[in-house]
Amino acid sequence: MPRDGTATRERILDAAERLVIENGFSATSVDSVIDESSSSKGAFFHHFATKEELARALVERYAAADVAHLHSALATVTAASDDPVEQAVAFVRVFEDTADELMGAQSSCLYVSILTERQLADAGTSEQIVEAIVAWRDGLAPILRTVLEARGKPEIDADDLAHHLFVTFEGAFILCRSTGDSRHMRAQLRIVRQLLESVLA
Amino acid sequence: MPRDGTATRERILDAAERLVIENGFSATSVDSVIDESSSSKGAFFHHFATKEELARALVERYAAADVAHLHSALATVTAASDDPVEQAVAFVRVFEDTADELMGAQSSCLYVSILTERQLADAGTSEQIVEAIVAWRDGLAPILRTVLEARGKPEIDADDLAHHLFVTFEGAFILCRSTGDSRHMRAQLRIVRQLLESVLA
DNA sequence: TTTGTATCAGACCAGACAGTCTGTTACAAC
DNA sequence: GTTGTAACAGACTGTCTGGTCTGATACAAA
Known part of the structure; x- marks a missing residue:
């Protein structure tokens, strides 16, 4: 098994949950979730195929x-x-x-x-x-x-x-x-x- | 006075209200409001400076x-x-x-x-x-x-x-x-x- | 050591988006 | 009739967006 990515996935979910509750889903861009969770586009679309x-x-x-x-x-x-x-x-x-x-x-x-x-x-x-x-x-x-x-x-x-x-x-x-x-x-x-x-x- | 534009404004508001209640504000594009109200970009931004x-x-x-x-x-x-x-x-x-x-x-x-x-x-x-x-x-x-x-x-x-x-x-x-x-x-x-x-x- | 693969990193792209701009038309005042 | 202006119509633009692609890197099995 390679390095465990569940930590990153959880960080993304945490950030996304905050942002979506605060601003709504459509108003929350994937980029803002990436920034807020200190991850990257590659990480995001590795864990989630689409928004x-x-x-x-x-x-x-x-x-x-x-x-x-x-x-x-x-x-x-x-x-x-x-x-x-x-x-x-x-x-x-x-x-x-x-x-x-x-x-x-x-x-x-x-x-x-x-x-x-x-x-x-x-x-x-x-x-x-x-x-x-x-x-x-x-x-x-x-x-x-x-x-x-x-x-x-x-x-x-x-x-x-x-x-x-x-x-x-x-x-x-x-x-x-x-x-x-x-x-x-x-x-x-x-x-x-x-x-x-x-x-x- | 030129032709009365309040009818168009109301049509835009009617369409926008339906769409926003149905899909949310950010998920409702100005273009979709224009289509739904059968108006135009010019009409929309004449009545509303911004979204x-x-x-x-x-x-x-x-x-x-x-x-x-x-x-x-x-x-x-x-x-x-x-x-x-x-x-x-x-x-x-x-x-x-x-x-x-x-x-x-x-x-x-x-x-x-x-x-x-x-x-x-x-x-x-x-x-x-x-x-x-x-x-x-x-x-x-x-x-x-x-x-x-x-x-x-x-x-x-x-x-x-x-x-x-x-x-x-x-x-x-x-x-x-x-x-x-x-x-x-x-x-x-x-x-x-x-x-x-x-x-x- | 080699090989395979999950986990990323970030440049890149095509389309959508809000907003602009250049007209055109209807109508009212004079 | 001329003129002024509110009320449009629709082509156009710069930016943002979701999503792709090419790699790099860590780590585990052989």
Whole structure:
């Protein structure tokens, strides 16, 4: 085996993720990614056949980390309590408490940058995003469904309510972007928790 | 006065809005806007000095329509009832009932496309977006505040709760984009209404 | 030592891009 | 009718972009 190129590949992905989240995919040139990652054209096109393939690789890595994050939080709250109400509320609180770090690392979400440009969805990125969204829904919805049935609230759809957490994340990212104030993320997660507490009570 | 060019300008804005919402701003070339609007390079750069100025004009028109939509809905619900709970719930229901038309006209929100590219925020577009967001917050928050105070729920911030409707809109647009299923918009607005009904009860 | 190959480095290229420039046309004021 | 000007039309240009190509270099197997 020759020298290991995965380090370079990761450096390129790191730089590209930052730039794409910040400026969008089309507005991020391959050259700027090369500069930011201190690599070269040769290195870039050795690891990624086209710019589109970079997009696929970015989403793949990002979605995997996202789902891992989800399962970590789920494991935490299911271990802490057997009460589905406490589990659901604690689940939201995990992200509420870590909102600042979550926003500090990245001022927005890669999904938004990718989904904004239809050409990329057609290039096979949206499947992976949908997988992640479904994982979030299927992680949270069963807990919610248990409570909603026990409370006799069949008019509230557990899947849609689970989706609402994802919706809040993405919407809050947009809100933060507009004002540049990352505190909206924590505030919106707080609101969702309070609404959940109310409807599950 | 020579012939009226506002019709051409509007045609360009219409085409650009569609293309930018669909593909993003950077991925939308001036030439494609010209083709789509059946105009010409001369016409385009007569009405817009640069592509950036097109972005400003797009946001200006879009935000104005957005705020007009808000005030229309507000007027409807405040005329229909004096009860702030009914007003708030009816307000969400207005959009819930018209979600399909709202999504049919445009499969996403221009704000997302613009805010995704930081360069445009620096070019003076985000101020107008923030103005629209503040208008939504200030339209809804007073109604919510009245109820929250009457119900003795000081832990819930009325401004953040008002913002949550905007957050839901934008987040739902993202969700719809990922799966291509526009029904998520209605479902998410339904969830927000149900959550509101619960917390304001 | 030789050979093979993954990993790069960077000059280079064809096309696309935003923006310019030189006109032409419609219409209004006088 | 003459003149002025807003409203175009479309050829043209310099720069940037994604992508290619020719090598160089490290390292592993034989």
